[in-house]
Amino acid sequence: xxxxxxxxxxxxxxxxxxxxxxxxxxxxxxxxxxxxxxxxxxxxxxxxxxxxxxxxxxxxxxxxxxxxxxxxxxxxxxxxxxxxxxxxxxxxxxxxxxxxxxxxxxxxxxxxxxxxxxxxxxxxxxxxxxxxxxxxxxxxxxxxxxxxxxxxxxxxxxxxxxxxxxxxxxxxxxxxxxxxxxxxxxxxxxxxxxxxxxxxxxxxxxxxxxxxxxxxxxxxxxxxxxxxxxxxxxxxxxxxxxxxxxxxxxxxxxxxxxxxxxxxxxxxxxxxxxxxxxxxxxxxxxxxxxxxxxxxxxxxxxxxxxxxxxxxxxx
Amino acid sequence: xxxxxxxxxxxxxxxxxxxxxxxxxxxxxxxxxxxxxxxxxxxxxxxxxxxxxxxxxxxxxxxxxxxxxxxxxxxxxxxxxxxxxxxxxxxxxxxxxxxxxxxxxxxxxxxxxxxxxxxxxxxxxxxxxxxxxxxxxxxxxxxxxxxxxxxxxxxxxxxxxxxxxxxxxxxxxxxxxxxxxxxxxxxxxxxxxxxxxxxxxxxxxxxxxxxxxxxxxxxxxxxxxxxxxxxxxxxxxxxxxxxxxxx
Numbered sequence: 001x002x003x004x005x006x007x008x009x010x011x012x013x014x015x016x017x018x019x020x021x022x023x024x025x026x027x028x029x030x031x032x033x034x035x036x037x038x039x040x041x042x043x044x045x046x047x048x049x050x051x052x053x054x055x056x057x058x059x060x061x062x063x064x065x066x067x068x069x070x071x072x073x074x075x076x077x078x079x080x081x082x083x084x085x086x087x088x089x090x091x092x093x094x095x096x097x098x099x100x101x102x103x104x105x106x107x108x109x110x111x112x113x114x115x116x117x118x119x120x121x122x123x124x125x126x127x128x129x130x131x132x133x134x135x136x137x138x139x140x141x142x143x144x145x146x147x148x149x150x151x152x153x154x155x156x157x158x159x160x161x162x163x164x165x166x167x168x169x170x171x172x173x174x175x176x177x178x179x180x181x182x183x184x185x186x187x188x189x190x191x192x193x194x195x196x197x198x199x200x201x202x203x204x205x206x207x208x209x210x211x212x213x214x215x216x217x218x219x220x221x222x223x224x225x226x227x228x229x230x231x232x233x234x235x236x237x238x239x240x241x242x243x244x245x246x247x248x249x250x251x252x253x254x255x256x257x258x259x260x261x262x263x264x265x266x267x268x269x270x271x272x273x274x275x276x277x278x279x280x281x282x283x284x285x286x287x288x289x290x291x292x293x294x295x296x297x298x299x300x301x302x303x304x305x306x307x308x309x310x311x312x313x314x315x
Numbered sequence: 316x317x318x319x320x321x322x323x324x325x326x327x328x329x330x331x332x333x334x335x336x337x338x339x340x341x342x343x344x345x346x347x348x349x350x351x352x353x354x355x356x357x358x359x360x361x362x363x364x365x366x367x368x369x370x371x372x373x374x375x376x377x378x379x380x381x382x383x384x385x386x387x388x389x390x391x392x393x394x395x396x397x398x399x400x401x402x403x404x405x406x407x408x409x410x411x412x413x414x415x416x417x418x419x420x421x422x423x424x425x426x427x428x429x430x431x432x433x434x435x436x437x438x439x440x441x442x443x444x445x446x447x448x449x450x451x452x453x454x455x456x457x458x459x460x461x462x463x464x465x466x467x468x469x470x471x472x473x474x475x476x477x478x479x480x481x482x483x484x485x486x487x488x489x490x491x492x493x494x495x496x497x498x499x500x501x502x503x504x505x506x507x508x509x510x511x512x513x514x515x516x517x518x519x520x521x522x523x524x525x526x527x528x529x530x531x532x533x534x535x536x537x538x539x540x541x542x543x544x545x546x547x548x549x550x551x552x553x554x555x556x557x558x559x560x561x562x
Binding site: 001002004005008019020217218220221222223224225226227228229231 | 383406409410411412413415417423424425427436437439440441442444445484
């Protein structure tokens, strides 16, 4: 292909947008409407997921072990104290498990310091002075953080099978609630994506139908004069991609403004809410949304124009 | 001698013997079952001016569509410029059509472009260099009497002027054959005569001209070769002939 032909094709792609301005406007509006809904939905779902994930990160299982202070013997049970070597082995096994994201060892001294700091903030020194020895001696533990809360039961069952484990502290309710929320988000996301897809296909097929009637004469004429399929198709495809990109850029701009405004409003007005809910930054949301929307927009434009033109090429 | 050279020689021999347009026992039956042409044979030689006349539904337009390779014959062979159109591959059709100039009753101009762009479009398709387009388009517009209107939008032009633009577009690539399907069908008598005069001039310059028409007055006045089609059959083919009425 000659450079002049290539330049002509590119120029025609741009010129076509203005030639059929009502059709272009309808196409841009259709794609914008679809991608606006998609973007809005993505921003909400991404934030929900981030909040749930943050909450999940805080979910932990605390494991206590038999020690020399055990009073189990009085209940007819007898256990030997867990050795340091065995404790380390268990720690390594825990860290290697798929459902575990992190394992933190808390010694009995640290446990006492944490307890005092949490419960006696103002007169901690007086309180500690009343205990010449650590009342939590032997209460060393592993705090296990989960990578997926829905796997908490599997971890707890495994821990129960270890003879050295004396006590497991965990919240079944928190884990099942978070798992439920996660599942709900997945179902709602799928449902809304299906609805959005159906609406998009309906709107876009209507716009393509308009395009077909607008283009038929023009394409016929080109073919009668001896234009190749490529020569006919290329400007239309380029036009479609440009319309798609424009149709994606408009909702991206709108959602960005809307998102910034909403985020600022929530942070300013509901300070407490934002202290424990982890909202995504604009960059985090648009780092994914921008390329996806532009790609989807360009894809819709490309396919729409290919379908529109193809119907009239065999003349 | 290469295969391409052999094919070219074969085409040239066929043109020499049978003409630039050659229909050999051509029949066309539409998928609906309606017959449009029945065993039609016709030769048109280089430089001829031929009228194809007949009433509506006689098969004239089918003939034009066959020559443009918009349709293929149900039986028989259609040769244009030595090309057997039935053997033409889909991707070869555009190049083949560039050897023809076509003019339609409804002009078929790109209405969102100006006169210059409509004519230049035909040159862009064949990838003519831009500087040549700038030279050729004004020249051909001058030939059809539209030198001063190259910037006008086609919708601003009269019917006669629009048909001149269509003629300019058909001629700008120097086709060997000009097919005109009812070129005066939408024009008043004055404009009709002007278009016919232009077609005569084009023919005198060496282009083979085939005109499908209903216009009895023009056909009878010009005394060219007249092929009369009736119910899909050629009923008369006469040099210096006249339009034969149905009744």
